Every structure is written in C-alpha cells, then in structure tokens.
Amino acid sequence: MAVETSSAGVHLEVVSPDVVETIVLSSDPALGGRIARSLQPLANQAASDRWQMTRQAAEQVSDDWRLATSARIVPVSASSLDMLRAAHNTLRDAEPMFRGGDSGSTLRMARRADAWTMKARWQLADALARANPSPGLNSCPPLLAVGGTATQVMWWPLMADAGWSENMLMGGALDSNALLGDAGWSVGKRPNFDTTARSDVSIVAGPQAEGAACLVANVTTLQGENLPGGYAGTMLQIRSPAVRFAAKTPIRIDLKVKTLGFGGPDQGVLIYENVAGPELGVLVRATPHWQNVTLYRQTLTEGETSVILELIGAGEVAVDDVKIRHWTASVASPLPFRQISQAQQTVR
Structure with a gap:
C-alpha cells in the first residue's frame, strides 16, 4: 500500500476492500x-x-x-x-x-x-x-467456475476410464531421442534471451515413470536473476505430434509430469492443447513426484490436436506416457438408476 503525494493532496489507493475505515485528525470538528x-x-x-x-x-x-x-x-x-x-x-x-x-x-x-x-x-x-x-490434476470441467457444474454433469459419463480408445499419439511413450524433431516432438525457444537463460530438451533414461526413457526439459538463468512469471517468463515450448479428429469429437489427454524448481509467482509448466488454448490449461508446479494430468476437450471442427507444454520461469520438468484418445460409442455409459427400495428409504 503506497501513499502518493501531489499538489492536489495525498492519495491512497485501496483495491477491492470489503471495509474501509478512515481516521482523520483535524482541528476542524465539521x-x-x-x-x-x-x-x-x-x-x-x-x-x-x-x-x-x-x-x-x-x-x-x-x-x-x-x-x-x-x-x-x-x-x-x-x-x-x-x-x-x-x-x-x-x-x-x-x-x-x-x-x-x-x-x-x-x-x-x-x-x-x-x-x-x-x-x-x-x-x-x-x-x-x-x-x-482422480489421483491427478484435471482441466475441464472447472468445478467452481460459473456454469462449471453444468459442464461437470454433461461430461460425467465420459470421465471414467472405460469407453476411451487406444492411444492415438505416435511417440507418446517418449522412449527415444529420435522422437525429437520436426516430424515428432518439436521444441521452440524464446528468441533474444540467449544471454538471460539457457534451456535444454532431451529424452533420457533413468527418471521415467514407465518404459525405457522420458522427456526432460530445463531452463536455467545465466545472470543470477530470477525470471518473471506468466507470459514474460515463458522460455520454452514443447509440442507433440498432431492427431487428426473429426468435428465434435470428445478427446481425453493424459500424461505424467514431475517438476523441480519454478519457485516464483505464476511459474511452472503450463499444459494445454490447441483446441481450447492456454486459458483452460493446467499449471503444474512443486510436484517432485509423478503427477497425472488429464485434459477433457471436444473438437468444434475437423482438425489436428497437439499437446503443448510451456516452461514458465526457471526449473526442470520430466514428461512421460502422453496419450491422446477419443471417445468410442462402443461402450455405453451406465444409467444412474438405483433400487426403488433405496429411493423409498431416502424419502422416509
């Protein structure tokens, strides 16, 4: 809270108060x-x-x-x-x-x-x-957002593991360095920041959750200064290969993530896709153990869908077992019926 003094007087800015109490000391009783x-x-x-x-x-x-x-x-x-x-x-x-x-x-x-x-x-x-x-982090439905409960009810039959297809993403296991490149997982670095931060992306064996290897990306500062958060601190973007879906197709994206660092405000690994964009993504931070992340989406038009990870600030992230699946109509969702005797007991 800062007090600003000008020729017109003293100004004090108070943002979104519930109650403001003003104490004035003056010789004027009025x-x-x-x-x-x-x-x-x-x-x-x-x-x-x-x-x-x-x-x-x-x-x-x-x-x-x-x-x-x-x-x-x-x-x-x-x-x-x-x-x-x-x-x-x-x-x-x-x-x-x-x-x-x-x-x-x-x-x-x-x-x-x-x-x-x-x-x-x-x-x-x-x-x-x-x-x-759910053992992990979910994006859509937002439980506390306005209208979030309606979205929750609509997606409820689709939020179980049954009914989803096999993994449609080629290279989602991230077991080989050959998967990095223009034909596979692409990496984009923020330009004109070579003197501020250094970034590296590779597929290594050792810290993986399953399989032979996993993707590891890190961002480190070079001048000893903390990187900002939000868009200004986005230093690295990693994009998966694209999967093509028809219009109005429900999609489920699953991946395993663990992070180290990203201690500043609004820093972490932002996980989203190109259907809904970063606004409905999940920001993962302070997760030294493997964390499951699930995104539920529905395509509006026919097109390609990719998983996108943005590293915001300085830190390290390990990513493994990325899946992009679509809903199949072969498995019917269970109807929310219950026995009549149970309903009668509830009424009583």
Whole structure:
C-alpha cells in the first residue's frame, strides 16, 4: 500500500476492500461530517453491488446443487440445503435495509449471506470430487467456475476410464531421442534471451515413470536473476505430434509430469492443447513426484490436436506416457438408476 503525494493532496489507493475505515485528525470538528457525506454515495454503491452479487451467487449455487442431485451424481446434502436457506433468508432480511439506503447494515448482511453461499459451494465441489476421485490434476470441467457444474454433469459419463480408445499419439511413450524433431516432438525457444537463460530438451533414461526413457526439459538463468512469471517468463515450448479428429469429437489427454524448481509467482509448466488454448490449461508446479494430468476437450471442427507444454520461469520438468484418445460409442455409459427400495428409504 503506497501513499502518493501531489499538489492536489495525498492519495491512497485501496483495491477491492470489503471495509474501509478512515481516521482523520483535524482541528476542524465539521471535517468528519463533510468526509462522511462525500463518501456516502460510494458506500451506497458498494453495498448495492455486494448485495446483488451475493444474491446472484446464492441463486447460482442453489441451481448447481439441484442440477447435480437431479442427475444422481451426488446425494442430497441436508447441511448444504440449510446453508443455502440461511443465505436466502439473510438476503431477504437485508432487502428492506438495501431499499432504505442503509449501506452499512446491507453490507454486513450481504457478507454473512456470502459466507453461507461459499460454504455450500465448497461442499458441492467436495461432493463432486468424492463422487469421481482422480489421483491427478484435471482441466475441464472447472468445478467452481460459473456454469462449471453444468459442464461437470454433461461430461460425467465420459470421465471414467472405460469407453476411451487406444492411444492415438505416435511417440507418446517418449522412449527415444529420435522422437525429437520436426516430424515428432518439436521444441521452440524464446528468441533474444540467449544471454538471460539457457534451456535444454532431451529424452533420457533413468527418471521415467514407465518404459525405457522420458522427456526432460530445463531452463536455467545465466545472470543470477530470477525470471518473471506468466507470459514474460515463458522460455520454452514443447509440442507433440498432431492427431487428426473429426468435428465434435470428445478427446481425453493424459500424461505424467514431475517438476523441480519454478519457485516464483505464476511459474511452472503450463499444459494445454490447441483446441481450447492456454486459458483452460493446467499449471503444474512443486510436484517432485509423478503427477497425472488429464485434459477433457471436444473438437468444434475437423482438425489436428497437439499437446503443448510451456516452461514458465526457471526449473526442470520430466514428461512421460502422453496419450491422446477419443471417445468410442462402443461402450455405453451406465444409467444412474438405483433400487426403488433405496429411493423409498431416502424419502422416509
């Protein structure tokens, strides 16, 4: 938090506060009242925004719970229903304060309802994770994103291991250095950074998860300075051979990854593909043991699909057992039926 002084006065920037308390020392007894009157419109607007956003969030979480339970993915949770009921009751009690312009009381009630809503949302995410346990990192469906539960329900029958084809990626085992090159795994380095960082990519035997070898890539700094994170720190890009799929084909990508280093903010190994791009990728960092990464995608048009890894910052990554598979209609997904006796016991 920095205080800026100019000819117009002293400025203090506060980003996204829940509550701001201002202490003013002055010999003018009327100064506090003038400041309060000037800040009142801002306080009213902040309370109004918070109340409306909390109301929308509570409605969204309620819809997500109804969707997940009606699809028989998760059981009905009495505690979550109680939390959502408390959130809606709190917002209903705060509505007269909101319409009466009582910004302080509105904000306090909205924060209380927001806390109930967040607890119910986390319980839904936990229930979805327990219903389909995964030992690794997944990209799509995003459990806590807006609309993520609908995506979760849609992809649910496809998230088991059964029903997927054999590996369509040539050279996914990464057992030979001959797989590196224009016809196989291609490597791109960031230009004009030869004096800042050094990078190396090879296929070596020893640290592999299975098979005879694995791909190892590393980035090291040359001047002793830390590399930045994000796009500015992307030093290396590794792309797999392409696999061609028809339009509207569900795709599953699996690979094993372990990393060393990448200790700075927004650093790590970003894993994605060219269908959805880096926005829906998975950033892997601080994983000294082999970690499974799974991406679920669906093609929009006919085209080629490749796995892309970007090294952001300084560190080392080992990659092994890369698979690109498509969904086959030969295996039918089990219908979410249950015995009528169990349903009757639930109703009781």
